Amino acid sequence: MTEPAPPSTRRWPLVPTIIVLVAVAVMIALGVWQLQRKNEKEALIALFQRNTAMSATVAYPELPPVADAFLYRKSSVVCLEPVRWDPRSGTDREGMAGIRMIADCRTGAEGPGVLVDVGISDDFAPPKWSGGTVQGTIVPGPEQPTVMERAMGKGAPARAMLIANAPVAGLRASAVPSADDTPNNHFAYAVQWFLFAAAALVIYILAVRRRWRP
Incomplete structure (x- = not known):
């Protein structure tokens, strides 16, 4: 008579979990950085508006x-x-x-x-x-210079x-550009990074739970 198989142990895979958590932390940090850039850009636009008003x-x-x-x-x-x-x-x-x-x-x-x-x-x-x-x-x-050129220090x-x-x-x-035309998309970028982090975490949890199914 054969003995019953021992119940499978459900353990979180250590290395993949660490990798995912690190990636999620990086995406959250990028989102926070974009929020900081948003505040900086708003201050810059306010400066440009004051400059425009000066005679x-x-x-x-x-x-x-x-x-x-x-x-x-x-x-x-x-x-x-x-x-x-x-x-x-x-x-x-x-x-x-x-x-x-x-x-x-x-x-x-x-x-x-x-x-x-x-x-x-x-x-x-x-x-x-x-x-x-x-x-x-x-x-x-x-x-x-483009954003990539500035980040790499190669832009003139x-x-x-x-x-x-x-x-x-x-x-x-010629039309004179308005200070209000200065792009400020950092809040949208921050939301995207936070959504990417949440999505990565949810997808990973679902993948592990699917792996545990008998």
Whole structure:
């Protein structure tokens, strides 16, 4: 007569459980970090809003990186000569689409130049403009490092750009970005990380319980 098989012991698998718990802890930490970034971004947007409301001018920051205290402030530069044109899509202050004419200007015999958005055109032909004094608003330049480049320390420092108050002859005034347009999706990212953590934990528990079924 054969003896009955001993009852199976139900034990949590140690190594997989540790791996899952570590992964869940990392996802929760990322969610908390996104909430912290949300508060930082809200403070940054508030700073930009205060800068927009200021009427006093500041010296144009020619050297990157540009401090946040300069963005959305009023300033002026002297463009001795536009050495390169960088046409990009954009809109004028009436909301009509067109081509932004961005000039990379020489400001001296040596040293860095400045980027100036001199207006909106209907085509890619650069305007007949040889330079001069430009008054406008400092905004982030068109070439900004990506999140991955910033995280890896490989992104070049971002340059600022001056959007001219008055466009050059033949162009329409470019729309000035609003401080409220600064992206702040960190709360949504935090919720996603928390949901990922909860989902991973639930899926793992269900998988272990399924393994225990006779």
